[in-house]
Amino acid sequence: MTNILLSVDLKTLILLTVLNFLINGIFLLFVFGIRHRSFIQWLAYGCFLFALGWLFFLYRFVNGINLITLPLANVLILAMPIFLGFSIDSFLGKRRSKIILGVIAFVLLFTFLFLSWIMHDKWIPGMYTSIINGIFYSIPGIYMLKFATPKNIIVWAIIGLNFLISLLLIVRSFILLLGWLYPDTINETIVMGILVGVLCLNIICINAQVLCFPILDFTEAQKELILANRKLEDLSNIDDLTGLPNRRALRVKLDQEAAYHAENNLPFSIILFDLDHFKLINDKFGHLVGDSVLKNAASLLKQLVRPSDLVMRYGGEEFMVLLPETESSEAFIVAERLRLGISQFQFSYSDPSVAFQVTASFGVSTLNANLLNVTELVRRADIALYRAKTEGRNRVCIE
Structure with a gap:
């Protein structure tokens, strides 16, 4: 060397x-x-x-x-x-x-x-x-x-x-x-x-x-x-107004949860609901107030659901909650808690004079041995929601 x-x-x-x-x-x-x-x-x-x-x-x-x-x-x-x-x-x-x-x-x-x-x-x-x-x-x-x-x-x-x-x-x-x-x-x-x-x-x-x-x-x-x-x-899966998962993320998560629960023979429920007369809020107070209502509603929902539940924005003033391992009777109780929470909440905007209460109508459906199709699950929740509206709004219906 x-x-x-x-x-x-x-x-x-x-x-x-x-x-x-x-x-x-x-x-x-x-x-x-x-x-x-x-x-x-x-x-x-x-x-x-x-x-x-x-x-x-x-x-x-x-x-x-x-x-x-x-x-x-x-x-x-x-x-x-x-x-x-x-x-x-x-x-x-x-x-x-x-x-x-x-x-x-x-x-x-x-x-x-x-x-x-x-x-x-x-x-x-x-x-x-x-x-x-x-x-x-x-x-x-x-x-x-x-x-x-x-x-x-x-x-x-x-x-x-x-x-x-x-x-x-x-x-x-x-x-x-x-x-x-x-x-x-x-x-x-x-x-x-x-x-x-x-x-x-x-x-x-x-x-x-x-x-x-x-x-x-x-x-x-x-x-x-x-x-x-x-x-x-994450941005593509999150609704920028409410901060909740959007419909794109909802579809993926819904399919995953439904497949898992069906495979393991477990009950799985969803709650589909929207805010009553939301168009009147936009017409009377303006879209900024309407946006504020949606954001407040999203924040309230996350506080009211169980830790295992997932709140997502379905579109417009519509929301969906996924409830893993939940029978229809228990899902009804959760939906009723959400309905009461929203109806009792005082919505307000930056102007103190703009303060009001909002109600919501709820439709519940459950995936079980008799219903294994995700599309049918959502369709039944939508039917239940429509029935809640036709029966007078501010109520929960199960399909």
Whole structure:
């Protein structure tokens, strides 16, 4: 393994690193142009600065060690884990405090000044930059480990990659420390081999993260799409005026309940009712008052029915209540409770002078061994409702 690392040409590797991260940055900006997620943009900026830092480092082979090829190059390389941290903060919806930003600015300034002072030392610049980079790469991993929920395989990959980079850099710093303490044990060739090895693994780990973030964004987009579809489905099944399930949802639920009760030989009843003389309310007080009556009636119904019952809007001023495992006699009692509750309720609108009482007529039918057809069940409830109206309204009839 050591021979392979030593055989790699460092200048070629650095040049490939520069090109690689320029491509990564362009790719991420392309993704940002589609998704407009700021965490992708932060990561793109980190790639560009990382590439620029290694480009300045490469200039060392032409112009030697100076302020650009060592202090400035390492500050730009250090920007990669910093911007990676900003990217993760943005993804998690967190903002770094001014104190933390101040600490980061101080570390960057101190790094530049310190490396400017000892840039010609053989061991200290490498030890220092490895420690600082190792610490800064561990921070995104810690943030993801602490705050990212839920943790899928992509999140765990990002956490693991950051900790792996951090560990590699700290190991490199430890080896350089041994070289500083025992200079006869580690020569320049080994130092270059370590640099090549760490750089290769660093490239692999960061490249993997560059791929992980768009995949993570894609999975988040999928979740958002699923939630949006669920909301649309809910909206399509909910009456926007009363907040009750609408006729579309009613048909599905009615078929499901009827099939279940028929299969298990259980009674199942429905109550179909409408508000008496509702057209007169609209004509006398206006449609806004009529809408208010429907909303108040829906709210009242949900309070009056049993926990197992389901209130749904059938259409216009008509409502239906599904009563699982309920015989006709018990359904009659529920309907009578609803009738009394509505007739005794004082309906009002924003204008205190507009206050009145409303009655309703009810039709009840029951699914049992003698009646297994849903269409016939609804038809019989409708017949019972019609009879309640013709017999004087404000009453319950069973068919």
